[in-house]
Every structure is written in C-alpha cells, then in structure tokens.
Amino acid sequence: MALIVQKFGGSSVADAERIKRVAKRVVEAAGTENSVVVVVSAMGDTTDILLDLAKQLNEHPQPREIDMLMATGEQQSIALLAMAIQAMGKDAISLTGLQAGVMTDGVSRKSKILSIDCHRVEEELEQGKIVVVAGFQGGDEHGEINTLGRGGSDTSAVALAAALDADVCEIFTDVDGVYTTDPRIVPKAKKIPVISYDEMLEMACAGAGVLQPRSVELAKQFGVKIHVRSSFNYNEGTIVQEECEMQKELEKSMVVSGVALDDNVLQVTVFDTPDAPGSASKLFTALADARINVDMIVQSGNRTEQENDMSFTVSSDDKDKVIATLDKIVPEIGASSYTLTEGFGKVSIIGAGMITNPGVAARMFQVLAEKQCNIKMISTSEIKVSCLIDLADCNAVIAALHTAFGLDAE
C-alpha cells in the first residue's frame, strides 16, 4: 500500500479526451490499495486566455485580482478531473488550494507555501477517495487566494508529497524524463535514469524546463523522491533523489551530467553605481522585495575609483517589475542610469563530478571559443558553469558541449 502524489500539467488536461486519459492513469495508480493525491494545472491555454482578457481591461491589473482570476483555471480542472474519475467508478473529490490546507504567505502571483494543513486531504483519503488538488495556488488565513506563479503546480505537488510523507511524487510531462540536454536541440541527448537533487536543481535553474527549481529545492529539503515521467507511456522516467553511492561512482567517469539552455533571459546593467558601502545591498534588496529573482551578477571593472557598472540577469517575465523597481531605486542609490538588453541565452553545464575535476570551466570556454562565440557574462557554482551568449549561437554551442563532455548517445 503506497501513498502516491501525481502531478499533471496544463497540456495533459487541455480537453475532455485528455482529462479522461489522465483519469484513467490516476485510477490505474490507485489500483485496489494505493492512496492517490493528484495535483493539476489549468487546462491548456486557459491561463493565457484569462491574462489576455485582463490586459484588455487594465494595462496594469492589481496582482491580487490576477490571482483571483488565475485561480479559476485550476479550480475548473480539478472539478472536471474529479468528475471524470467518478465516471470510472472510483470515488474522488476536488479541493482548491485553500481547501487542501495549502497556506501561503499572502504575496500575490509569486506566493510561497508556508505550511500545509493536511487534515482534510487525509480525511478524504481515509474515506477511499482520490483527492484532486488545485496546483499553483494556496491561501492565507483570511481566505485570500494566492497563486504560486507559473509552473507552481510542481511545487504544490512536492509540498503535498512532503506534508503527507508520500512514497513518491510523480511529475507527468510530455517528455520521457530529464535529458542530458534538450532533445529538440541535440537529437543525441540521453535520458538520465537517476539524478541528485543538487544536479537537478542546477539543471532546473539553468533552464531545463522539466521541473521548477523551487519544487526541487523543496524535495531536497524534505527528502521527497520525485519521478519525472511521460504521460503518454509507461516507461520509467528519471528519479530525482538524494545522491547515492552508486551515483557517486558513476560521476567519477561522468564529469558533466547535463547541458541546459535558458532562452528567457534579460540582461540589466546599472551604470555608475557609487562605490559606497550598501549600494549593491540597496539595489538587490529592492529587487528581492519586488520578488524578482536575480541570476548572474557581475560587477564590471571600475570605470572610475568612485563608480562601478553593475550587470545582472533576470527572467524576461519580470521585465515590467524590473522597470518599476529600477525607476525608483536607481536614482535613490545615486547611479546614473540603466539599460535592459534582450537576445541572450544562458548556456550551462551541470555535474556533481565537477567538484573533483578541475578544468571543466576552461574546457567549456574552449568549446565556446571554437564556435566563435562571444561570452557576455559568466557565473559558476560548485556543480555548474553558466555563460551568457548570443541567442543565435546557443543551439550550436549546446550540441558542441554535449559532444565535448561525452554525453552523446551511441
């Protein structure tokens, strides 16, 4: 008897036929003795349709009202999926984020899950029901609805799996698992059977779109075993879990386990930041307060002794918020101006084996040089090296890195 949390994305529930297919899969997983909690996203492009409608009414809608609007997407999916499961003879109940006890921090559109009060979910499971929970949303103690931001359904699923102490959290997607790089760019990409939380986290942050970084973080924190697999077949996908001995052995031979691309990058440069204590702190605190995730940060060499240029990257999705924040903070800290530049991609190589293998970054730069590729920014972690390059060069560079680090399939 196992407790399984399953998560299906928006494309898996885009129409009645697909919802029926998901229902079948869920009922199969439940079988005669398993408990199943299913987390779903909004149907297909519901979210985009609603956002478009909102734009027609208000160029800058309040985030709270966007949350109110967006949350309806998942609420529709859960009700429909519950009905489809019931039609297959299995009892089911749909729960909104609030009803499932997903307590969030009250921040609209980019809320964090503070805690999950599982008693309602457990009660329904005890009654033999399949529990269908709205992903991407939660609420605060006043009954206000918050959304977790795009892709937040992965986080909902992992958080529920952690709170319920589930045996596994199955994330269903349209690919067979996590690949060494995007198979659409590099046909020789291979599926990774097992990957550690840290590597998966770097892969996710680096732009491998299969899992949301925050969901991996959470999984690592609570030791939730994630199984990333296809909703179209029954193949084994990729298991994300704590690094085991076998993996460590494997990594000795495999320095780099994956190559990732993030093509949704906005480069920001703030000019003439006073070289005074606290300037950088004020700048990045303001960005953090606006819930903008800053990725690569580079303080370029002194222009004068008193002033520096500061460059960093953010997600293109945050463009509006970045402008609003910088318009305010740039004059406050006494910097002169700022620019936003698009058209870059961030290419990353990831691998836990890097720690013990010096020269990996150098090898990467060499590959980029061979491709005549100009590097705009560099950032590194213990198990990752990322380079910001022209978007036009990205595909060729990724294929070359994939080959150079021995990842190509036979």
Place this chain on the structure above:
Amino acid sequence: MALIVQKFGGSSVADAERIKRVAKRVVEAAGTENSVVVVVSAMGDTTDILLDLAKQLNEHPQPREIDMLMATGEQQSIALLAMAIQAMGKDAISLTGLQAGVMTDGVSRKSKILSIDCHRVEEELEQGKIVVVAGFQGGDEHGEINTLGRGGSDTSAVALAAALDADVCEIFTDVDGVYTTDPRIVPKAKKIPVISYDEMLEMACAGAGVLQPRSVELAKQFGVKIHVRSSFNYNEGTIVQEECEMQKELEKSMVVSGVALDDNVLQVTVFDTPDAPGSASKLFTALADARINVDMIVQSGNRTEQENDMSFTVSSDDKDKVIATLDKIVPEIGASSYTLTEGFGKVSIIGAGMITNPGVAARMFQVLAEKQCNIKMISTSEIKVSCLIDLADCNAVIAALHTAFGLDAE
C-alpha cells in the same frame, strides 16, 4: 451619501467591452460620495460551456463538483470587473461568495443563504473601495463552495442589500423594467412604475423572468427596495417595494396588474396513489428533500374509493431529479406509476386588487373559452389565477387577457 447594491447579469459582462460599460456605470453610481457593492454573474454563456464540458466527462456529475466548476464563472467576472473599475481610477476589490461572508446551507446547486457576515465588505467599503461580489454562490463553515442555482445572483444582491441595510438594490437587465406582460408577445404591454412585493412575487413565480422569486421574497422579508432597470439606458425602471396608499388607490381601478407566462413547465401525474393518510405528504416531502419546487397541485377525483391520481407541475429544469425521486418514492407509497408531460404553458393573471374584486377568475376562464383553449390545471392564490394550457395557445391567450383586463397601452 447612499449605499447602493447593483446587480448585473451574465449578458452584461459577456465580453471586455461590456465589462467596461458596466464598470463605467458602477463608477458613475459611486460618484464622489456613494458606497457601491456590485454583484455579478458569470460571463455570457460560461456556465453553459462548463456544464457541457462536465457532461462530456460524466453523464451524472456529483452536484458538489458542479458547484466547484460553476463557481469559477463568477470568480472570473468579479476579478475582471474589479480590474476594469481600477483602470477607471476608482479603487475596487473582488470577493468570492465565501470571502463576502455569504454563508449557505451546504446543499449543492440549490443552496439557500443562511446568513451574511458583512464585516469584510464593510471594511472594504470604509476604505473607499467599490466591492465586487460573486453572485450565485456562497459557502459553508468548512470552506465548501455552494451555488444558489440559476438566477441566484438576484438573491445574492438582495441578501447583501438586506444585510448591509442598503438604500436600494438596483437589478440591471436588458429590459426597461417590469411590464404588464412580455412585450415580445404583446406589443401593447406597458412598463409598471411601482409594484408591491406580493404582486412581483406572483409575477415572478408565474414566469415573468425579470426577477427570481426568492429574491423578491427576501426583499419583502427585509424591506429591501428593488429598482429593476435597463443596463442600456438611464430611464427609471420599476420600483418593487411595500404597497403604499397611492398604490392601493390605484389598484381599485386596476384589478389585474400583469399577465405572465411560464413556458418551462413539466406536468407530472402519479397514478393510483393510495387514499391513505400520509401518501401525499411522503410524495411531496421526497420532492422537497430533492429541492424540487412543486407548483400547481391537483388531486383529481377518485378513480376508486381507495386510490387517487395526483398531478402537479415542476420546472422542466428539474426533470432528471424528478425522475430519480419518483422512481424511488412512487413504489414506496404504493402508487402504480407516473407520467411526465411536456408542451404546456402556465398563464397567470396577477393583481392585489383581486382580493376585493370577485369574478376575476371567472372572467379569465371566459377569455380562455372564447379562445377555444382547453384548461389542464388551475391554481389560485389571493392575488393570482394560473391556468395550465397548451403551449401553442399561450401567446394568443396572453394578448387576449392583456386586453380583457384593460392593460393595453393607449
């Protein structure tokens, strides 16, 4: 400084342009000093689209899941309307039924409002916000979402107006007010400037679709002044309020104030009901438990000394529930069988003046006889006479009654 509750139906918020028009109207009503609470229904045919999707997944979906699904329609409208109002420079906030404190009795799809806890709405009004509330829905103490059934947004608006002690509850519709009969059937129909709760209630029950009967009942109970008016112009509509002296004077000359048609009638006949104490009670209790409103009831003359045939009418919308209920209760009470017959219309004449004017029913039957119209069932109240007749005869009969009772416009 007035407190105004406004209600806009689904066709008024069917697309972005119409939502903007409603926002403009709301902002105008608020002006510089009025407090406004707006109740809205789901956009256009959202409800039908969602119900259709549900049917594709499950022929007999659980009412609870239908509530979960349906409630999203209003939640979308309120968020969008709040955004549109904000775009016009006026602060606004959207609240779901639950957030607005609309407590319901936990019955899915046909819930009743038990009470309204106004503190959140009042708090937001005090902050100078226009409060946009989801009609048609409420919730129970466990956070379960209930819907009030079709047309329930009128009831939401009146209940809020009562709870907030509003000066007026404006119900916006696509006609100019309440007419002596349906102007599409009888072009000579006139707008009624003022009508009493009782007459409006009988009109509404008799099929005049402008207001939901329950909303009128509630308005009468709490003395809420209703203003039924057009969303397309600024004409005065129809005021529904307690009968005043002037009206009483007027009624002496106007015996009948309106003629109504309900063309959504299903006639049910239960055969050979045992003539034992409690048979009728068991039958109608079972129907009431299933939340089926029974309208006209006729116990036709004894077939034998021990058994009677029992006929009654219900709304065609309740057909499925009626079948489910009768399949169970008819054998239980020892009746032999039942039939459902469609194709009838209920024509009613309404007027508070009837009480003091004998012979009104007789005059109505005479008009029907002149039209060669066969009467299937008759029911009367102090201020209403209703006849069930063939649907094909209804329009001619309504026009004839409108003329016979002196309602035709000059």
